[in-house]
Amino acid sequence: LLLPRLLSPLYRPPAPVNVSVMHLRADSATVSWEVPEGDTIIGFSISQQRQDGHMQRFIREVNTTSRSCVLWDLEEETDYIIQVQSIGLYGESQASKKVHFRTLKKSDRFPSNSSNQDDPTVQGLDKSRHLQTGEMIIIVVVLVMWAAVIALFCRQYDIIKDNDSSNNKEKAKPSSERSTPEHHSGGLLRSKVSENDTSAANSGHFV
Numbered sequence: 398l399l400l401p402r403l404l405s406p407l408y409r410p411p412a413p414v415n416v417s418v419m420h421l422r423a424d425s426a427t428v429s430w431e432v433p434e435g436d437t438i439i440g441f442s443i444s445q446q447r448q449d450g451h452m453q454r455f456i457r458e459v460n461t462t463s464r465s466c467v468l469w470d471l472e473e474e475t476d477y478i479i480q481v482q483s484i485g486l487y488g489e490s491q492a493s494k495k496v497h498f499r500t501l502k503k504s505d506r507f508p509s510n511s512s513n514q515d516d517p518t519v520q521g522l523d524k525s526r527h528l529q530t531g532e533m534i535i536i537v538v539v540l541v542m543w544a545a546v547i548a549l550f551c552r553q554y555d556i557i558k559d560n561d562s563s564n565n566k567e568k569a570k571p572s573s574e575r576s577t578p579e580h581h582s583g584g585l586l587r588s589k590v591s592e593n594d595t596s597a598a599n600s601g602h603f604v
Contacts, residue, residue, distance in 0.1 A: 408485065408486070408487040408488070409485060409487065409488050409489065409490050409491070410432070410436040410437075410438055410483045410484075410485035410489075410490045411432075411433045411436060411483070411490055411491075412481075412482065412483065412490045412491040412492060412493045413430035413431065413432055413441070413481045413482070413483055413490070413493045414430065414431050414432075414433065414493070415430060415431045416428065416429070416430045416479070416480075416481050416493045416494065416496050417429055417430070417496070418479070418496060418498040420467075421498065421499075421500060421501055422471075422500065422501060423471075423473040423474075423500055423501050423502060423503040424469070424470065424471050424472070424473065424500070424503075425467060425468060425469050425470075425471055426467070426468050426471060426477075426498060426500065427465055427466070427467050427468070428443060428465060428466050428467075428468060428479055428481065428496075429464060429465040430464055430465075430481050430493065431464065432464065432483055436483075436485060437485060437486055438462070438483045438484065438485060439459055439460060439461075439484055439485065439486065440457070440458050440459035440460060440461055440483075440484035441457075441458060441461070441463070441464075441466070441481060441482065441483055441484060442455065442456065442457045442458075442481070442482040442484060442489060443455070443456040443457075443466055443468075443479060443480070443481050443482075444479060444480045444481075444482075444492065445468060445477060445478075445479050446477065446478050446479075447472075447475060447476065447477055447478075448475075448476035448477065448478055448497065449476075456468075457484075459484055471500050472500065473500050473501065473502055473503055474499065474500060474501070474502055475499065475500050476497060476498075476499045477497070477498055477499070477500070478495050478496070478497055479495070479496050479498070480492040480493050480494075480495055480496070481493045
């Protein structure tokens with residue numbers, strides 16, 4: 398048990414190199430680094446701290462060969478300092494050089510560069526934006542079609558209503574015209590009957 402402890406300073410892996418920060422957001426960033434060849438690396442450790450000295454955080458992962466890590470829950474428009482260490486079989490390496498970065502505003506758009514285009518997060522956001530735009534276009538088209546159908550129905554209903562009212566007026570006129578001659582003919586018949594009765598009475602009186 399004492400031998401690994403004694404040998405650990407001698408067999409420490411070298412510190413990571415080419416540490417960089419990319420895919421900056423308002424609340425996240427991606428840290429990437431490289432490890433010199435020839436050493437067995439089983440994990441990494443990241444020290445994250447605000448530049449003003451508050452909120453220091455350590456991220457440690459083992460049994461991984463990853464050379465990048467996403468930092469979450471960052472504050473917008475805040476300066477941070479990070480350092481990366483490699484974890485070997487007998488201990489951790491020295492810390493890498495300090496790297497400074499600053500998070501973006503929430504209203505800022507993502508930088509349009511080639512590295513961000515390959516980022517799965519950006520690709521997912523682009524797909525969701527395209528889906529939202531397509532859904533809005535479909536909704537607008539459906540609403541316009543419904544409005545056109547309703548307008549056409551109202552127009553046809555007004556035409557049918559006008560036709561019915563005009564037909565009713567035309568039917569009412571002939572009936573009134575037919576009732577008037579019948580009334581006059583009845584009056585003429587009654588007048589003729591009364592004249593015949595009067596002539597008959599007169600002839601009887603003379604006889």
